[in-house]
Amino acid sequence: MTRASWRTRIGFILAAVGSAVGIGNVWRFPWLTAENGGAAFLLLYLLFVVLVGVPGLLGEFVIGRRARSDPIGAFAKLGGKNWRPMGGIALLASVVVLSFYSVVGGWILRYLLGSATGAYFAAPQQFFAAIDYGLGAVAFHVLFLSLTAAVVYAGVDRGIELATTIMVPGILVLLVGLAAWASSLPNAAGGYGFYLSIDWGYLQANFLDVAAAAAGQALFTLSVGAGVMLTYASYLDEDRSLAADGTIIAGLNTLVGLLAGLVIFPVLFSIGVQPGQGGPGALFISLAGAFADLPYSRVIGVTFFGVVTLAALSSAISLFEVPVAYLVDEWDVSRPRATAGVGTLFLVTGGVAALSPNLFTLLADTVANLALTVGLLGFLLFDGWVLGRVALEEYESGAGPLARTLGRPWLYAIAVVLPVFLAFTGLSSVTTTLGVSVPAVGLLLGAVLAVGVAVVVLRRPESVF
Numbered sequence: 001m002t003r004a005s006w007r008t009r010i011g012f013i014l015a016a017v018g019s020a021v022g023i024g025n026v027w028r029f030p031w032l033t034a035e036n037g038g039a040a041f042l043l044l045y046l047l048f049v050v051l052v053g054v055p056g057l058l059g060e061f062v063i064g065r066r067a068r069s070d071p072i073g074a075f076a077k078l079g080g081k082n083w084r085p086m087g088g089i090a091l092l093a094s095v096v097v098l099s100f101y102s103v104v105g106g107w108i109l110r111y112l113l114g115s116a117t118g119a120y121f122a123a124p125q126q127f128f129a130a131i132d133y134g135l136g137a138v139a140f141h142v143l144f145l146s147l148t149a150a151v152v153y154a155g156v157d158r159g160i161e162l163a164t165t166i167m168v169p170g171i172l173v174l175l176v177g178l179a180a181w182a183s184s185l186p187n188a189a190g191g192y193g194f195y196l197s198i199d200w201g202y203l204q205a206n207f208l209d210v211a212a213a214a215a216g217q218a219l220f221t222l223s224v225g226a227g228v229m230l231t232y233a234s235y236l237d238e239d240r241s242l243a244a245d246g247t248i249i250a251g252l253n254t255l256v257g258l259l260a261g262l263v264i265f266p267v268l269f270s271i272g273v274q275p276g277q278g279g280p281g282a283l284f285i286s287l288a289g290a291f292a293d294l295p296y297s298r299v300i301g302v303t304f305f306g307v308v309t310l311a312a313l314s315s316a317i318s319l320f321e322v323p324v325a326y327l328v329d330e331w332d333v334s335r336p337r338a339t340a341g342v343g344t345l346f347l348v349t350g351g352v353a354a355l356s357p358n359l360f361t362l363l364a365d366t367v368a369n370l371a372l373t374v375g376l377l378g379f380l381l382f383d384g385w386v387l388g389r390v391a392l393e394e395y396e397s398g399a400g401p402l403a404r405t406l407g408r409p410w411l412y413a414i415a416v417v418l419p420v421f422l423a424f425t426g427l428s429s430v431t432t433t434l435g436v437s438v439p440a441v442g443l444l445l446g447a448v449l450a451v452g453v454a455v456v457v458l459r460r461p462e463s464v465f
Contacts, residue, residue, distance in 0.1 A: 384415025
């Protein structure tokens with residue numbers, strides 16, 4: 001069958017931005033910022049977006065556009081059948097992320113309705129406790145997943161491209177308006193201080209923990225490591241500058257995260273709520289309480305959670321598309337049947353996460369970060385040591401003079417520097433989860449050794465070195 005493609009360049013960019021601009025920006029980003037020292041986390045997050053996220057994003061783009069296939073098919077086509085498991089890891093990562101993502105999407109729909117009725121204003125903590133897990137959470141997870149599946153069912157151009165072309169500008173306009181409104185609140189300066197003034201002492205004392213959280217968030221929010229950007233790039237049917245598109249996508253995505261912080265922290269500080277506690281539910285509980293005490297509370301609540309709903313849907317669509325593309329490309333399944341099959345899978349996995357707080361927390365924190373890190377590590381090693389000069393050729397196709405100048409440094413970075421960094425953060429995450437204390441030097445030596453062994457095993461004549 002004829003493979004789908006984007007109709008316009010702006011359609012591709014906005015679809016990719018929509019994938020990146022999700023609840024990772026509006027739910028996960030403020031939560032992690034609050035738990036990791038405010039501006040200290042923000043600083044490292046921005047550095048990781050530029051130094052790790054953008055090169056990694058380009059690494060996925062290169063593989064996807066070169067192969068014009070789903071993750072499993074792409075690795076098999078470019079590297080041989082022994083590379084199919086690498087695509088499988090990316091596919092699994094997308095399943096893991098959407099399995100908890102759709103549960104949070106259900107929470108957002110509940111809060112959107114609750115904002116209109118004022119249902120959570122009187123007792124925000126009790127409201128969240130009543131909806132976070134259980135059969136009600138399953139029901140709204142199903143509703144959110146159904147909305148996601150409807151867009152994917154409509155196809156790449158008539159569904160995903162059309163929906164995100166409307167959603168992404170809407171998110172930006174609404175967030176700018178909310179940020180302007182939040183700046184007028186009493187003690188907004190306190191929120192800006194927490195969010196934008198760096199506590200260097202805190203950063204020095206907690207550097208590894210903050211760095212691990214910031215690196216994980218940079219990967220999560222840019223949708224790299226789960227094969228999403230690989231899949232979206234596979235629908236490109238003309239030469240264009242991947243570097244330029246990737247920079248625009250990362251920039252718009254980061255702007256949304258920054259705007260979300262400029263809304264959330266002034267609101268919290270305006271009513272004397274100190275951020276930093278509460279985990280995944282902190283955003284809902286704290287903001288719900290804040291909206292209840294503000295003028296025009298229902299209008300503000302509906303507007304804010306409307307933004308979050310659009311953001312959540314735009315990302316969920318991209319995660320849903322990855323396994324659908326696999327069934328369409330590898331098994332020649334029609335898009336309607338593939339959408340139905342994948343939807344059934346997520347109904348089950350998300351339903352289980354909606355019933356189990358422990359499983360949800362494990363997926364949303366440890367497993368998601370680790371899966372995305374391992375996925376991106378595999379992509380970059382493949383780019384540098386299997387494709388090598390072929391990856392550089394694909395990167396340069398359609399690129400301008402500046403992007404071409406940066407091509408070889410980009411290839412060296414994704415072949416050596418970034419894999420060591422990702423291996424380091426992955427080992428750090430694993431040891432922290434297991435409760436094992438390992439000095440930073442030991443983690444670094446382990447990362448270098450692991451990447452060195454991988455290079456020896458993977459290196460081909462076309463590789464970067």
